[in-house]
Amino acid sequence: MSISEKVIIITGASSGIGAATVKVLAQQHAKLVIGARRLERLESLKQALPNATIVPQQVDVTNYEDVQALVQTALDRFGRVDVFYNNAGIMPVNAMSVGARDEWQQILDVNVTGVLNGIAAVLPTMIKQQHGHILATDSVAGHIAVPDHVVYSGSKFAVRAIMEGLRQEQYQNNIRTTLISPGSVATELYQSIADKTHQQAEIDIEKQLGIGPVNIAQAVAFAINAPESVAVNEMVIRPTKQAI
Secondary structure: OOHHHOEEEEOOOOOHHHHHHHHHHHHOOOEEEEEEOOHHHHHHHHHHOOOOEEEEEEOOOOOHHHHHHHHHHHHHHHOOOOEEEEOOOOOOOOOHHHOOHHHHHHHHHHHHHHHHHHHHHHHHHHHHHOOEEEEEEOOHHHOOOOOOOHHHHHHHHHHHHHHHHHHHHHHHHOEEEEEEEEOOEOOOHHHHOOOHHHHHHHHHHHHHHOEOHHHHHHHHHHHHOOOOOOOOOEEEEOOOOOOO
């Protein structure tokens, strides 16, 4: 089944990698159901792609009912879900000694529970269909831990484990999994960093090294477009000059 025949749900679709993925997949004529908290951004994205099939819907991935409703919209409109891309994420940065427990909880709610909500909402449909593809945006930080990014890194290590466990549980139901692990990408993710020093450091790194979100979107499209007998399980995509 080519991308043009697939019904694809994308969360975190209002900016960055999510919005870039919408554009790339729209060019390949996918049927897209897109979700994010900022509905006006989603509507603008749809208006910018007038020839594409795009259904925008407001969703907070930390709210399971919201994610269920997003899946139901796809089913009501198209009758199936071929791909679910868990892309929503945040990246507050602080040393552990700061004890920013509210930030820690927010990271876990969005980056981990958000992915689990997506899996839980779509998996019954994919099992019934006996096919499907679940993707998640992870990070190089899900493979390597570095100072001041420890809790963020922990959330991404968790996503990596969840996606590998999902693969092992569901491959016999013809459900593929793909973990997308970007390095430095020039997006709005730095806006989720409250500490101004760390925020500026991230901005500087993105200016110096960051690749465009379209590069990640193209990798997502590659994984989705692989033959049904092929599962691209993990992709780590760094800027060439990124050391970590």
